[in-house]
Each structure stands twice: as C-alpha cells, then as structure tokens.
Amino acid sequence: MRAVIMHAPGDVRVEDVEKPVIEEPTDAVLRVTMSCVCGSDLWPYRGYGEQNGPAPMGHEYIGVVEAVGDEVKNIAVGDFVVGSFVASDNTCEICAAGFQSRCVHQVMMGGIGTQAEYARVPLADGTLVKVDGEPTDAQARSLLAASDVLGTGWFAAVAAEAGPGKTVAVVGDGAVGLMAILAAKHLGAERIVAMSRHADRQALARRFGATDIVEERGDEGVAKIKELTGGLGAHSSVEAVGTQESMMQAIQSTRPGGHVGYVGVSHDVSLDGRELFISTVSLLGGPAPVRRFLPDLVDLIMSGEIDPGAVFDLTLPIEQAAEGYKAMDERRATKVLLTF
Amino acid sequence: MRAVIMHAPGDVRVEDVEKPVIEEPTDAVLRVTMSCVCGSDLWPYRGYGEQNGPAPMGHEYIGVVEAVGDEVKNIAVGDFVVGSFVASDNTCEICAAGFQSRCVHQVMMGGIGTQAEYARVPLADGTLVKVDGEPTDAQARSLLAASDVLGTGWFAAVAAEAGPGKTVAVVGDGAVGLMAILAAKHLGAERIVAMSRHADRQALARRFGATDIVEERGDEGVAKIKELTGGLGAHSSVEAVGTQESMMQAIQSTRPGGHVGYVGVSHDVSLDGRELFISTVSLLGGPAPVRRFLPDLVDLIMSGEIDPGAVFDLTLPIEQAAEGYKAMDERRATKVLLTF
Structure with a gap:
C-alpha cells in the first residue's frame, strides 16, 4: 500500500509499504478514506525534536473497517468509523474520568501512521466511533477534523x-x-x-x-x-x-x-x-482526550449543526503529500486534507 | 503602640511605632487581640527576596473594631472581626467570581503589618467578617487560623x-x-x-x-x-x-x-x-482568596465543627516575637501565635 514516510526534516515521501494486519485480538484494520496533515507534523518537518530515520506519518483518519480481531465487539467489518489520535481502551479509570488521551493502555496513532491507505487501530472497541448512515463528502471532511483538530x-x-x-x-x-x-x-x-x-x-x-x-x-x-x-x-x-x-x-x-x-x-x-x-x-x-467528545461531535456533524470541515483549505491526493507539508509549512494552507 | 519590625534577615524586633488612624473613609482600625507568624514570613527572615530596610510584619489577625471611616456600613465599633491577608472590596468583578485575593483594589495586609497592637484595615466592609457572640479562647485561636493558613x-x-x-x-x-x-x-x-x-x-x-x-x-x-x-x-x-x-x-x-x-x-x-x-x-x-471562604469558616469554627486552632503549638506574648520567628525557623514550632 502507499504511505507517507518522513525521512528527515523537510523530506517527506510517499512509498510502498506492507499493508497492516491484525496483530492483537483487540485490533481493527481500516481502509483509510481520508487523512490529513497536522500542525504537530510540522515540528519534525522543521527539525524540532529527535529524528530516528524514516518514520510513518499521520494520526488523523476516517475510514471503513476492513478487518477486526477476535475480541472486537462494538465495531464490525464495513462500519464507517472515526477515531482519535490516541488509541484508548475507554474503560480504565483514567478513560472513565474523561482523559482517554492518557489511557493506561494508550497507543499513539502517530507511531503507526495514518497518512496511508490502510491503518491498524489498536483497542478498536475503545478507540473507534461508528458513524451511522453514509456521510456526504462535506460531512466526511468534518468527521476527519473531529479526529484531532476539532x-x-x-x-x-x-x-x-x-x-x-x-x-x-x-x-x-x-x-x-x-x-x-x-x-x-x-x-x-x-x-x-x-x-x-x-x-x-x-x-x-x-x-x-x-x-x-x-x-x-x-x-x-x-x-x-x-x-x-x-x-x-x-x-x-x-x-x-x-x-x-x-x-x-x-x-x-x-x-x-x-x-x-x-x-x-x-x-x-x-x-x-x-x-x-x-x-x-x-x-x-496536554494531549486532548478527543475520544471524550467524539460521539457528540459526530452527532453535531451528521445533524449539520457544525461544519468544521471548512478548516481544510487544500485537498491533495496522497501522492502529493510532500506538497501538502510544504504548503502548510509555508502557511499557504491552514490544513491539508489527503485523499486516496 | 508595640509592633514587630524586621530590620534584616534574622533580625526581628518589637518596637514602639505610631498607632494607626483612619486614612480613607473605607478604613477600619482594629485593636488586634491575636496575631501570628506565617510560614511566608520565614522567606524574608531567611534572606530570600528583596529587603528594603525595616519593615512591619504580619498579615494574620483577629480583633475588635476600634474606629471606622465615614463610608463603612457593615462593620461597627466594638465588633469582633476576622479578615484575610488581602484587603478587598468584595464587590468588583474579580471578587464576585471568588478571587478576592486579586481584587482590583487589593491591599496586601503584610505591607501594613498586623503583628502589632493595632492595625488599619482598608476596605473594611469588604475585608472584615463579623463574628457573632463572644469567642472562647479556643475559638479565637481557630478564627485567627482562618485569617490565612486555614x-x-x-x-x-x-x-x-x-x-x-x-x-x-x-x-x-x-x-x-x-x-x-x-x-x-x-x-x-x-x-x-x-x-x-x-x-x-x-x-x-x-x-x-x-x-x-x-x-x-x-x-x-x-x-x-x-x-x-x-x-x-x-x-x-x-x-x-x-x-x-x-x-x-x-x-x-x-x-x-x-x-x-x-x-x-x-x-x-x-x-x-x-x-x-x-x-x-x-x-x-496563587494567593488564596481566603475571603471567599471566611463566612463559612467562621460558622464551622463557632459551631465547633472544626478546630484549626490546634495548629498553633507555641503561644508567646508579642514582646517575644523574635523567639517565635526563631522557633519556626528552626522547626521547633509549626505555627506561633502572638498575644497582646
């Protein structure tokens, strides 16, 4: 599959990598339908922080469930879902208090990379929120915003x-x-x-x-x-x-x-x-517990009450991801959406 | 009147100074019946921060109202009162939100000095809380604690x-x-x-x-x-x-x-x-908005529900204030009460 990989500051490439598979019985694998570039992706792009060789990029995503592990109960193959940039069990004491971004079993999606055709999502039952119905393109863009920036x-x-x-x-x-x-x-x-x-x-x-x-x-x-x-x-x-x-x-x-x-x-x-x-x-x-708000945000978006998708002012196919990073770095774009 | 003056780190003296008078129509003057030494008094005692020559000390106090300015309405001569270490109008928008320690007209009582036989209290209507009835010695000690540490x-x-x-x-x-x-x-x-x-x-x-x-x-x-x-x-x-x-x-x-x-x-x-x-x-x-809690604390103390006065483990006449500072500095005492 195609995925965005950062090799060094300023060096973003789209490459062929292995398609992810179910690794844990609580995993899901999504076919990502939209992803985007985050302001926080610009920190390593600009050379801040440690760089340890080629790294998969992206932590925002919406998509369709392609496979689920044996223990996944709430999410099924074919569901249209949105999740946050932190995978969380949504049941531990910290999650229950509304701080899912610090779940005791948290997995950072940025380490997995969602600027890719497919993505493995750990703790699928806790992480993913199912969207009922078929989102329009505008709704899909707003749902993608809900994944992190919203x-x-x-x-x-x-x-x-x-x-x-x-x-x-x-x-x-x-x-x-x-x-x-x-x-x-x-x-x-x-x-x-x-x-x-x-x-x-x-x-x-x-x-x-x-x-x-x-x-x-x-x-x-x-x-x-x-x-x-x-x-x-x-x-x-x-x-x-x-x-x-x-x-x-x-x-x-x-x-x-x-x-x-x-x-x-x-x-x-x-x-x-x-x-x-x-x-x-x-x-x-701190890292926002987006999962706390996701169900309500999905409702607000699907009922047309809010239109956060308007924040995306540049849409590019994933093959042009490098241009997307560049446009955000140069402030020519506020937020870049990547399509597949 | 007698008052505690710090001349330099470690140099605390009790001296004769002018008895305070009403300066503003919103002032009261109290006959202080008990005061005490605060942990924060130990910072300058130990040489932290700027020292600008002899300074009056103390910001905790209970006492009897001796005089009031023309605009004081809620407090009368003879009232037994407690106030916080920050004089506040208790009516501005910041006070109304419960942050009287940052009142737009705040006056720090530490700059006036309450380790003294008498003290001028600015903004008397906002600052002072009247205590109904005659407090016992134990209640008086607890009311003094309410002035700051409680x-x-x-x-x-x-x-x-x-x-x-x-x-x-x-x-x-x-x-x-x-x-x-x-x-x-x-x-x-x-x-x-x-x-x-x-x-x-x-x-x-x-x-x-x-x-x-x-x-x-x-x-x-x-x-x-x-x-x-x-x-x-x-x-x-x-x-x-x-x-x-x-x-x-x-x-x-x-x-x-x-x-x-x-x-x-x-x-x-x-x-x-x-x-x-x-x-x-x-x-x-930050500096605690003690005034927010004072009415409730006075009630809890006068009804015997709490006994914070037990925190005072050394009681000295004001003439021995220097020994009080020394005892707290050397951790021989937790909190020193000064009597008059």
Missing part, C-alpha cells in the same frame, strides 16, 4: 471553561485555534477574540464565530485583550501554538480566576513559578 | 477538587499543609496522604484527618503515592511549600485528569512546558 480545539475550549457570558481569547490561528473558536461559539461564549494577523485565517475565524480580531502579539496583544475586557483580561484563553510567547500571551491575557486551556504541543516552554502563582489562573492542557 | 489550605483543597471518593496527596507539613488536610477531610475526601517526615507534624496531620503518611520525598515520594493508588497517582494534590521539588512532587503525584492546588509562595520555581503538557493535570494556585 476534538483538540473542543477540549481547549472546555478546559478554558468557555461558556455563556464569557469572553474567550484564542491564541493561535492554525486549525486547532480555529476549531477552538467554533467550540467556544457552540458552548455559548459571548465574545470570542481571535488573535491573528493573517487575513485568510481571520476570515475563517469570523466564519467559525470570532467576534473580534486582535493582530497584536506578546505584551501588546495582552494589553489589547485587557483593553477589550475593562482591564481585567479574558475569562477564558485558549493556547494553540506551543511556544513560550503563546503560552505567556494566553496566561497573561486571562483574568485572575480565569481558565487557560493549552493544547499547542509544548516546545521549549518554561513557566516561571512566581508569575504563574501571581496570575491566579487555572491551567489545563 | 483559608489558604481550604483554597488549596478546593482548587485540588478534594471531595468524596478522592485520594488527596498533601505536599508540605507546615501549617498550611495541615489545614489543607483538615479541609480535605471536611470536603469528604476518602483518603488523605500527608507527605511528612516529622513525627510531631505527622501526629497533627492524623489529628486533622490524614489517613496515610508518606515520608519519602521527590521521585521516591511520587513512587510511593503511585503505589498507594494502583499506579495512577492521586486525584488531587496540594502543594504547600513553594519550591521546585515540592511543585514537581505535587504535579507528578497527580493522575492524568487530576487537580493540583498550589499555595506555597513560589520561590525559584520553573515548570517545564513539555512535562506539564504531558501530565494533563489541572493547576490552580
């Missing part, structure tokens, strides 16, 4: 306690930040401030529910948020980048007693204890 | 979401840690683990509700908490020290999806973004 943005908005009467500041105008805007709107936030300086992303932000745009960054961005909120700061801030500047921008934009939801994969971030102490804000973040 | 420990336990069915790990066996144990017990926690290696504090911890004692620290302490919780970590952790080791011990002792309440005044702490991200725990801390 679910991650949703978690960030929930962690930030976005809701009625709240002003929500969103730091980061990538796909996750945009999805957090959509989530905040759905959760009933009164005012949603997108921190963005790119016209195309500002337009998407407004489409998804942003009421205000702030172009300033760092201290100036914080000052602007304060100005918009009577000097107090936002009730809720979403951090969807993962840098020192973006984390501090989110924390400092939040009023005392407010909440920060941070989901940008953290790179070279160090938080000063005294500054955090004085800020008196709640912090919750 | 209220701070309570906030830490609430921030850590201590409650029924929860295992709570408490890092720090000083007065605040001990009060967090009392709070966790009152909040219904199932299991309360005191991390302490001092026999006298272990005994107090058990008295206040600890079900388990862990003597190990750092990685070994974390391993012990994991061992006690089926490998998962505590649901809730309280940090009541303020060092790098104690913060990491609290964060790492907490399971994914769990909550850390941190109230130790942060000194030279730096949190690694990646480690925090992976931990997937909620963090909430």
